[in-house]
Amino acid sequence: MTTTDSTPAGAYAPEVPVRLDWDKHAPDVFRAMVRLDTAARQGLDPALHLLVQIRASQLNHCAFCLDMHSKDALAAGESAERIIQLGAWEESRHFYTEKELAALALTDAVTVLTDGFVPDAVYARAAAVFEEAELTRLISAIAVINAWNRFGVTCRKTPGHHQPGRQG
Template sequence: MTQRMKFWGRMSAFARAQLRLTTAAKEGLGDPVLAELVVLRASQLNRCAFCIDMHVTNLREAGVGPRRIDLLPAWEESGDLYTARERAALALTEAVTVLTDGFVPDAVYARAAAHFDETELAHLIAVIVAINNWNRVNVTVRQPPGEEL
């Protein structure tokens, strides 16, 4: 596929704001591996090749094993490969990203709330929202994997 436009270069103020938004969201989550798993899963759902490439690289650099990266699309069927906290975050990620039937189910929200205090949960939601912003722009303009923004 051919890149449609160099969006981020034309929208430098927006890009800086988006980067600040993402940084602020991740700061309160505490666990950088959890944040990377969340953004990778949302990027997989949104089919954002640029973000998948980036976040797989980030996870590898953080020392996350290949099984945890490779099996992320099947996290629900992967037994104890992911912690209960990670599974709750991934379920919320999928619900917010896909918005099945237009809402996030109460059970999914309650599952996440059982593993995160309100501040952490707010940051988790913000991380999910931020990566969906990145994904939607990158998919729309066909941002090539591995290129500078």
């Protein structure tokens, strides 16, 4: 059996080529992003940070970051079940702590600004479970992953090649 384009059934489609190697052409910007990322995550629980990165990447449709952060989370001991359920976290609340739920709600609100603001209730929920310094780091981490996602989807970074523990 074959598909309509004469590719054998079950064969993968070819990789979509990278549009632009932005990190190669603007290494100073890339290094600044890495420093910002490092600064933003300080003081955040690494597991929570990875959940936030995966969730924002889902919302932004950044396949490159989804691949990277899901693999990193699995390598760090995160369960496949919790990663899979992130796409429906509001219906799968029992997989997450109250702090994680507040962080996920804030991630959704900061990432999808269709109403033009982060709702007071979402912010208040996060402020109730995070101390101000940690909340500031969380907001920073959400902003940083959104910036990485925008580079990834615009430049069409190719997913599937990330190996946890290695740069890139």
